[in-house]
Amino acid sequence: MLNFIWAFMLIVGIIFGAFTGQMKAITDGALNSAGEAVTLCITMLGVMALWSGLMEIARVSGLIARLTSGLSPFISFMFPRIPREHKARDYISTNIIANILGLGWACTPAGLKAMEELSQLEKERTGRHQTVASNEMCTFLILNISSLQLIPVNMIVYRTQYGSADGTAIIMPAIIVTLFSTIIAIIYCKLKDRRISC
């Protein structure tokens, strides 16, 4: 997918630029963008190191485990058909916590494991592998995409980088928007779940 998008952007840009006489601008655009990407990464080095250092403390000290157990009632509410001791619950919780804390790299591995476990669960239920998504998978994906995130770290960095007077001013609005869209997602999933409960 990314392969296609990347090639599409370059090829369409160059062809379109050729017709509109923007070749000089494209040359500058390409070279400057490469330099900007590196500048941006240098800014990100500091923020990312700080954030993942703190997360490591939270993990080692057991804070993440505690937060995960706090999520248990929510998981039972959203996924009533997953047995209490099933591993899928742990992975889903970790994924949600990582999502809330904005840890993209911790999020994806847990999310993929959760999907594998959900697929395993369907196999246990029906006796063979299913190629159709279960209700739990749909709910998990929709929740994941509605993206509960406490602090949009990257966005704050970008805003500061580009001269915002207050880079963090968006934290509260972002939390409100995320809560809103997550509530919509939960209602949608619950409606669907009830209608197609098998």
Next chain:
Amino acid sequence: MLDALANLSSIIIPAIIFYIIAYGLMNKCNVYEVFIVGAKDGLKTVFGIVPTLIALMVAVGVLRTSGFLNFLGELIGPLADKIGFPAALVPMTLVKMFSASAATGLVLDIFKTYGPDSYIGLITSIMMSCTETIFYTMSVYFIAAKVTKTRYTLAGALISTFASIFASIFLAGLM
């Protein structure tokens, strides 16, 4: 109301740092050493994305300077404007559904052109913090579960994304 929002925003990060460190100390964790280990991991993550970011920002830079995005925005823009959605944000919103990193390039473009504190910049900041890369996430996650029929996932994801977009526009208007 708006001052309160900004104040609350500015205390969240110190509060989280305080809580994590205090919790670590109470649980006899070697906070300093553990922090260093984690920070090293964070650096590795950034080094890992440098090539990706360069590749995508160059592609976005080429597409932007070619004028194609403006052309596309002008094409879809009037329709979007009718429902209260700024035309300048159309390309970014579309790209975000496929690739977060490609959308980041466009976000930075908007910050450069309009400034992060402008109305457009604020919508961008909020909206991009609250939406996911629908198609990317769906394809990666469902591959892990070896599932081909995704049923109502896409519909639910789109509904929640549009809820985010409109809530962002509404809140940015209040700021």
